[in-house]
Structure formats: structure tokens, C-alpha cells
Amino acid sequence: MMTQAHQTDAAGFRRSGTGRKVLSAEQKARLAAAQANASEAQRIEKARQKDREDREKAAQKSTSPTAMSSAVSDDAATADQVKVPHFDPKHPYQFPALMPSSADRAVRSFDPSDFATPSHSMDEWRYAPINDLQDFFSPFEASGTTQVTAAFEDGTQLAAQTPANKGTSSTPVTFSRLSSDQLAHSPAGTVGKPTDLPSALEWQASKHSGRFWWLNVTGDVTKPIIIRIHGTSNKLDAIHIVITLKPATSAQVILLHTGVASLAEGVEVDAGQASNLNVTSIQQWDDGSRHLGNQRLHVGQDAQVQHNVVSLSGKIIRLRMDPDFGGPQGFLNMLGIYFADPHAYMEHRTMVVHNHPGCKSRVIYKGALEGRGARSAWVGNALILPRAPKTDSYELNRNLVLSPGAIANSEPQLEIENGDIVGAGHASSVGRFDAEQLFYLESRGIPEVEARKLVVRGFFDELISQIGIESVQKNLMSVIDRRLAHGESAAMTEVLEDN
Amino acid sequence: MAQATAQHVSESHTFEIRNLRAGVETKRGFKEILKGVNLTIHTGEIHAIMGPNGSGKSTLAYTLTGHPKYEVESGQALLDGVDILKLKPYERARKGLFLSMQAPVEVPGVSMTNFMRTAVTEVQGHAPGLRQWVSEMSDAMKRLRIDPKFAQRSVNEGFSGGEKKRSEILQLELLKPKFAIFDEVDSGLDIDALRIVAEGINRAEKNDHFGALLVTHYTRILRYIHPDYVHVFADGHFVRTGGPELADELEETGYDRYLPQGKSESALA
Incomplete structure (x- = not known):
């Protein structure tokens, strides 16, 4: 048959000379x-x-x-x-x-010379302000001006890894900076490979200057762990963070980025079989900071990984997430929130690869843009390989443009190479305030400005309440409340005048 | 709060619509929908407005409360002598006007409790005491047979038709307006929900003593809420006014005779 x-x-593809009639x-x-x-x-x-x-x-x-x-x-x-x-x-x-699928044609390499220099004609760099990122595109020496420390949420210190406590149950988690000797025996570099030039250069620079940190979870960790990444200068720096979870362990990890920085960052997350990880990357940079990151995630068989990204401030943030699966029945839940200031650029790329059967992924990113020159881009891809039947994937991006002169780009992609799937949905929108929502609130006595604030607050709260770490949720909502109170005078008035 | 209630009972207010003309901007230019509406409502009166689809009943409700889609051409709506048509929607609400919507809008991420407390604070001019607020809200919810979990849910999000309407009545009870407009409060309700909603309106009327405009297609709700006046609204204005018996007559004869000759109701929509 x-x-x-x-x-x-x-036969249909035969050229002339076959005697077939012209179509x-x-x-x-x-x-x-x-x-x-x-x-x-x-x-x-x-x-x-x-x-x-x-x-x-x-x-x-x-x-x-x-x-x-x-x-x-x-x-x-x-x-x-x-x-x-x-x-x-x-x-x-x-x-x-x-x-060819994106997996076939995309370069994956630790060697920067394998990558072409980014330009606007390249699909994955079409939105980014590459003129302001040129220093990230050639080999550099890490300035070492970014401080990396880790502690539990309540302030208690994490143990450093020693030969004695390695893998013992009395110390369910260790955090250490890796020496070049330790690096060779660590899992660094095992979760995928760099997916673009800056991340390959980051790997080289981190290696050259010994900028590797490893959070090793070997048991159930109940208290959230905060890894503070604090920048102290605009000199180009590189760091590489490795987070591993042994099978059947659990942890909540927050990567908190603050201060002033020009940072190339690599993050590798390896969640072992049946592990449960909640990892949140918060970008709360001071003005003028630039941050290029590549977060590579490996979700083990039966593992559950919740990956949250919250980008609140910084001049340029471009984060690319490359998750895949290590076995069947993994669940990856990705949430993202961004709130771009005037003249800020925030880009998030979620490139999920379904490479095992029966895995589930959810990607929900929501952003608001405020003020002239605020720009954002979200590019999401779900690649479902032929060897991943029964895949269930969904990606969604919503953008709320709060004021004129802000631009949001939203690009959902799907590469489905397998007909035997549960679902592969996507949704995307860029919009302004909903007049009906505002009228409803106003008809209850709430003034326009307050109504707008309530709507924006709700827009974010819907996702933030799903992050799952109480203190983080509270802090983020108070940051957003402050931003909204502050925005009332500047951007909000602009909105009101415009309407 | 008890003081505020007593105040309402002792006070009498007047809402007077004078020769109101309004419509919407369409691609083919301005389309007039309200063609000279006149009506006076006093505190304690319930006016039922009945009429065919597309006659402009909902437009009247939205124009009075200030929906941005509708433009007023001429006329006045005086609440105790102040023309509210020049006010913003929230200012009208603060003056004591309330609209129960036919299709209440969902506002994701804003919890009912947060929304209601903000609204009550804005309308009263000060935040209600927390303990008093919690008990008042939970009492009102109990009376309307609303699930306590509802307070933490987002405004109208995922609510059933009945829940949405009960939520509107809850807001009515907490905001205590001087005049309330109910735009097809009976649509999408089953018999039990209709009774609960009607009881809520009657209770609020008794406690807070407002004047009401009850927009409806059907006489069914008038078995539970007894109007003092029944008006027939057709082609953008009132064509007939009568007592409660007019509703029974309409049930028999329908609206056909009130429509302009040769026009079906869909042509007017």
C-alpha cells in the first residue's frame, strides 16, 4: 500500500521529458x-x-x-x-x-568558533539590540565583579561540599565554587551544550577564570535556597551555575540577580529521576545592567520541574531556556513574568524539546510594557520529536502594553514531528487595556487610575501566585505595587492622556 | 453602617431622565438609539422596563452609568438635581448609581474580596473596618447562598451564570446605592437562582431603600419583585406606562403592536 x-x-517530481502533461x-x-x-x-x-x-x-x-x-x-x-x-x-x-527541525539545524557547541556572529538577519537575533551587546560576541576575560553567594531563605548558611559529606544524607544540599580540579569531576557541561555564541563564550570565560558554582541536592531540602548573584560593576563578567538533584530528591531554589552588571550567565539544571524542583530566576538589576543567559534544563524520568522567570528591571535582559527530558513522564512547568521599563529590552526564549514519550510541558509567559521605548520579545518553541509520542505541550504568551511607544513581540512556534500526541497548543496576544474590564471596575466607584492598577496587578498576580514560594510571591507583588504607584505619575498619566 | 442605612431610609432621592438622546458611532456614522427618554424615579419605587430585543433598553442602562461606547447627544439625567451625564462612571457610582450588568466582566487575578473592599472604600470615601467588613461580607454571602471560597476567586472568572448574578446582588447589598439599574438580571438563571436573586433585590430594597429600574424581557421575575410601574420601551423611547397589570397584558399580547409599522424587531437591532 x-x-x-x-x-x-x-513520478510527480519528474522534470520535463517524461511525456507527462504540463500541470x-x-x-x-x-x-x-x-x-x-x-x-x-x-x-x-x-x-x-x-x-x-x-x-x-x-x-x-x-x-x-x-x-x-x-x-x-x-x-x-x-x-x-x-x-x-x-x-x-x-x-x-x-x-x-x-x-530539518530546529534540533537538526541548530548549532550546539562549547567552541565559540562554531557559531556565526549574531546579526539582525539571523532569526534568533532579530529582536535583540545587538549593537549594545557587541562585547558579548568576542572572547573576553571574566572581570570577576559579580558576587555569588548562597544561603537558605532564613539566612542560615549552606554547607560546602567536602569529601566527607559528599552525598551523605545528613547534608542534603551543598554549595561550592568549583576549582579547576573539581570542575573536571563535576556535572558542569553535561546538560546540553551552549546554543549561541554568547553562551559558548561564557563557557570559555567561566572555565578560564574558574567561575563555576555547584548546588548539589542529595536529599529532600525543605527550606528554599537563595543564590544571590550581585553585580558590582559594568565590566563584562561570566558565571556558570550548576544545579543537580539526585533521584527522588526535592528542592526550591531562587536565583536572585541584583546590582549593576554586564553578565554572561550559564545555568545548568539536572533534575534526576522522580525529583521535584522549583527554580526561580529573578532579574532585579539596577539601571544600565545587561544580562545574557542560557539556562539548560534536563527533566528526569517522572521528575517535576517548575521553572519560573521574573524579569523586573535592567537595561537589556535576554534569557534563553533550553529544556529537554531525561526519560518518560517528566513534567516541566515554566512560568514567566516581565515588566519592561521605558527603554528597557527584555527577551525570553523557551525552546522546549520533547525527546521522550509521555512528557508534559506548560509554558506561560506574561509581560507588561510601560513607557516609551520599552521593548520585549517572547519566542517559544515546542519541538516534539518522532520518538516522543503521547507528548502534551502548551505554550502561551500575553502582553499588556500600558502606554504608547512600547513594542511587544510574541512568537509562538511549534515543530510537531509526531502525530501521536496528547496536545500541542499555543496562544499569544499583545493588547492594551480591556475597555469592558475598566468600565466594570469604574461602575463600582473605582477611579480609572486605580482600575488600571487593579487590572495590571491582577495580570501579574495570576502567575505570581503560582510560583509556590510564599516569601518570593510577597516580595514580587510588593515590587510590582511600588512600580505601579511610581508609574502613576509618569507612564500612567501618559496612558490616560492618550485615551 | 447601621447609621448609613438609617440615613438612607430617612432620605428621599429623585432620579429624573429628561429627553435623553444617545447612540453609538458606527462605520456608517452616528446611530441614534435613545430617541428622547423621559422618566422620573423616586426612592422606594420599582420601575420595570419591558420591551422587545434591540429597542435600546440596555443602551439606556449603559448610557446612564457612563459606558464609553455610548455618546449622549442631548438631554439630562438629574440625580437630586445634579446632571450625572457629565460625570465619569466612577463619579456616578459615588453619587449613588449602581448597574447590575447582564454579562458581568471577568477580571483575572483580582480577587472578589479585594475588588469589593476597594469598591466600598471608594464609594464610602473611607475603608471599612476590617472586622466589620469581614462579618458584613460573609453575612451577605450566606444570605445569597454563595460559597465562601468565592471571596478568594478572581472577579467573575469561571463563575456560572447564577454565580455572576448573585455576585452582582452581593455588590448591590454592600455598596448601598440610591438608585439601582438591573439589566436583565433574570437572564441565564434557573428557577432557584432567580428566586435567590429576586429575594436579594427585595431585601436590599427594604434595608437600603433605593429606587430601581428593572430591565427585563420576561414577566417571570415580576412574580418575585413587584413593580410599582411598568413601562413599555420600543424604538428608543417609552411608548406606554401603566401599573403592574400592564405586565400581564404584555404577556398576553406581546410587543408587536408597539413596533413601528412594517418593522420587525431585528430590523431595529
Whole structure:
């Protein structure tokens, strides 16, 4: 059946001289669509077939060794039947279903020379103000001006890792700066690879200057841990933070960024099997700070990771999250909040890769932009590989533009290479205040300015209440309240005048 | 609060709509919907406004409370002699005007309790004492048979039709207006919810003594709330006024005879 369909398909792509009648543009388009469907169906069928065989093989392996040989010959027969057309990079749209996925074409490397220098013509750098980031694009020496310290939320210190307490249950968590000797035996560099030039350069600079810190969770940690990352100058610095959770452990970790900095940051998170991690990255920089980060996450089998990003201040923030899974049934819940000031730029990229069956991901990012020149970008991608059936993914981005002259970019992407999924939803919006909401509040005696504040507060509170760490939620809401009170005079009046 | 209630009872207010003309801006220019509305309401009176779809009943409710979509051409709406049409919506609410909406709007992330306390504070001019507030709110919720969890939920978000309307009546009871407009408060309610909502309105009327404009299609709610006057509203103005018996007559004959000749109700919408 499949073979038959394929032969007809291939004929459609023959050039002139075959004696076939000339097709109109519309007929050609219809034919191409049919072929694309057919080859997509083949590909999915092949992936499913392979899964079935893998399962059978695994089952047979445990019963009798003789059954295995027949499975192998079956495999060879299927490979013979399904002739998938060869992908030609010069004509990527010839077979749409065979276009390379972002995983195939994106560079992943620790070597900066593997990456091209960012320019606006490159898709992943189209929004960023790259003229203000040039120093991040060539090799640099870490200035070491960023202080990294860790403590429990209540102020008590974390133990440093020593050969004696390594992995013992009496010390469920340790935090240490890694010497170059320790670095070689640490998990640093095991969670994926840098995905762009600044993150590859960060790796090199961190390595050269020994800017690695490792939070090692080996038991259940009940108190939230705060890693304070405090910048003290505008000199370019690099840091690399590694967070690992042993199987079946749990922890709540906050990365709190404050002060003045030009920081290239790498974060690696490895959540072991059936572990439970809540990690929050808060960007509360002083004016003029620049922060480029690459957070690579690995969600283990049956593990639950909640990853929160809260960007409140700073001149340029660009964070790229690269999560994938280490086994089936992992759950990744990503929340993001950003509140861009006039002339601030905040970009968040969530590039989720579903590489194991039955995993679930949720990405919800919400932002508000206030004042002239405030800019934001959210780019979300969910790549569902053929080997990840029963994937359940959803991504959402909402932007509230509070005043004229602010620009929000929102770009949800989906790369679904597997027909056997639970869901792959996405939603995105950029909007101003809802007149009906404001009228409802005003009709209850609440003045316009207060009504707007209530709406913005609610917009953020909806997500902040889901972060799950009481003290963090409280602090963030008070920061937002202060911002709203402050904004009343400047940006809010601007809004009111504009309407 | 008891003092405020007593004040209301002893006071008598007048709401007078004079020759009100209003409409909306459309792509094809201005479209007049209210074509000269005249009505006077006193404290303690309940006026039912009945009429076909698209006659402008909801427009009247929204224009009186200041929805930005509707533009006033001419006329006045005097609350104790002050023309409220020049005021902003929140100022009208502070003067004592309340609108129960047909479709209350969802406001995500703003809890009911936070919203109501802000509203009461703004209308009264000072924040109610916390202990008094909590007991007053929980009593009112109990009477309306509203789940206590409701206070922590976002305004109208995920509420059923009945919950939304009960929430409107809760706000009515806490805000204690001088005049209340109910825009199809009976739509989307089952029999039990309709009774609870009607009881709430009657109770608020008895305690706080307001004047009411009850906009409705159906006479069913008038079995629970007894109007002093029934008005027929068609083609942008009142065409007939009578006592409660007019509602029964409308039930029999319908609105057809009040529509301009040769116009179906959809042509007017």
C-alpha cells in the first residue's frame, strides 16, 4: 500500500521529458500538498513502526534469544519497503515534512568558533539590540565583579561540599565554587551544550577564570535556597551555575540577580529521576545592567520541574531556556513574568524539546510594557520529536502594553514531528487595556487610575501566585505595587492622556 | 453602617431622565438609539422596563452609568438635581448609581474580596473596618447562598451564570446605592437562582431603600419583585406606562403592536 503511494508520488517530481502533461500551478500545488501528506504519513508510520519493534525487541530479549533474529530481519524488510526521498538542503521545501527541525539545524557547541556572529538577519537575533551587546560576541576575560553567594531563605548558611559529606544524607544540599580540579569531576557541561555564541563564550570565560558554582541536592531540602548573584560593576563578567538533584530528591531554589552588571550567565539544571524542583530566576538589576543567559534544563524520568522567570528591571535582559527530558513522564512547568521599563529590552526564549514519550510541558509567559521605548520579545518553541509520542505541550504568551511607544513581540512556534500526541497548543496576544474590564471596575466607584492598577496587578498576580514560594510571591507583588504607584505619575498619566 | 442605612431610609432621592438622546458611532456614522427618554424615579419605587430585543433598553442602562461606547447627544439625567451625564462612571457610582450588568466582566487575578473592599472604600470615601467588613461580607454571602471560597476567586472568572448574578446582588447589598439599574438580571438563571436573586433585590430594597429600574424581557421575575410601574420601551423611547397589570397584558399580547409599522424587531437591532 505504502509502496504504491510512494511510486506515484515520486513520478510527480519528474522534470520535463517524461511525456507527462504540463500541470497548472494550482494542480502542482495540490499535488505537492498530497505528496507532503503522504511522506509525512510515511514518516510517522515509520517512527511508530520502529517504536513497536523496539518494544517487541525489548520484550523478546528478555524471553528468548532466537526470537531476536527474526525481529532484525523484519526491520530490514520494512526499511526496504519505505523509501523516504532524500533531503536536499538546496531545496528545503521540496518535501515539507522532511524539513530539518530546529534540533537538526541548530548549532550546539562549547567552541565559540562554531557559531556565526549574531546579526539582525539571523532569526534568533532579530529582536535583540545587538549593537549594545557587541562585547558579548568576542572572547573576553571574566572581570570577576559579580558576587555569588548562597544561603537558605532564613539566612542560615549552606554547607560546602567536602569529601566527607559528599552525598551523605545528613547534608542534603551543598554549595561550592568549583576549582579547576573539581570542575573536571563535576556535572558542569553535561546538560546540553551552549546554543549561541554568547553562551559558548561564557563557557570559555567561566572555565578560564574558574567561575563555576555547584548546588548539589542529595536529599529532600525543605527550606528554599537563595543564590544571590550581585553585580558590582559594568565590566563584562561570566558565571556558570550548576544545579543537580539526585533521584527522588526535592528542592526550591531562587536565583536572585541584583546590582549593576554586564553578565554572561550559564545555568545548568539536572533534575534526576522522580525529583521535584522549583527554580526561580529573578532579574532585579539596577539601571544600565545587561544580562545574557542560557539556562539548560534536563527533566528526569517522572521528575517535576517548575521553572519560573521574573524579569523586573535592567537595561537589556535576554534569557534563553533550553529544556529537554531525561526519560518518560517528566513534567516541566515554566512560568514567566516581565515588566519592561521605558527603554528597557527584555527577551525570553523557551525552546522546549520533547525527546521522550509521555512528557508534559506548560509554558506561560506574561509581560507588561510601560513607557516609551520599552521593548520585549517572547519566542517559544515546542519541538516534539518522532520518538516522543503521547507528548502534551502548551505554550502561551500575553502582553499588556500600558502606554504608547512600547513594542511587544510574541512568537509562538511549534515543530510537531509526531502525530501521536496528547496536545500541542499555543496562544499569544499583545493588547492594551480591556475597555469592558475598566468600565466594570469604574461602575463600582473605582477611579480609572486605580482600575488600571487593579487590572495590571491582577495580570501579574495570576502567575505570581503560582510560583509556590510564599516569601518570593510577597516580595514580587510588593515590587510590582511600588512600580505601579511610581508609574502613576509618569507612564500612567501618559496612558490616560492618550485615551 | 447601621447609621448609613438609617440615613438612607430617612432620605428621599429623585432620579429624573429628561429627553435623553444617545447612540453609538458606527462605520456608517452616528446611530441614534435613545430617541428622547423621559422618566422620573423616586426612592422606594420599582420601575420595570419591558420591551422587545434591540429597542435600546440596555443602551439606556449603559448610557446612564457612563459606558464609553455610548455618546449622549442631548438631554439630562438629574440625580437630586445634579446632571450625572457629565460625570465619569466612577463619579456616578459615588453619587449613588449602581448597574447590575447582564454579562458581568471577568477580571483575572483580582480577587472578589479585594475588588469589593476597594469598591466600598471608594464609594464610602473611607475603608471599612476590617472586622466589620469581614462579618458584613460573609453575612451577605450566606444570605445569597454563595460559597465562601468565592471571596478568594478572581472577579467573575469561571463563575456560572447564577454565580455572576448573585455576585452582582452581593455588590448591590454592600455598596448601598440610591438608585439601582438591573439589566436583565433574570437572564441565564434557573428557577432557584432567580428566586435567590429576586429575594436579594427585595431585601436590599427594604434595608437600603433605593429606587430601581428593572430591565427585563420576561414577566417571570415580576412574580418575585413587584413593580410599582411598568413601562413599555420600543424604538428608543417609552411608548406606554401603566401599573403592574400592564405586565400581564404584555404577556398576553406581546410587543408587536408597539413596533413601528412594517418593522420587525431585528430590523431595529
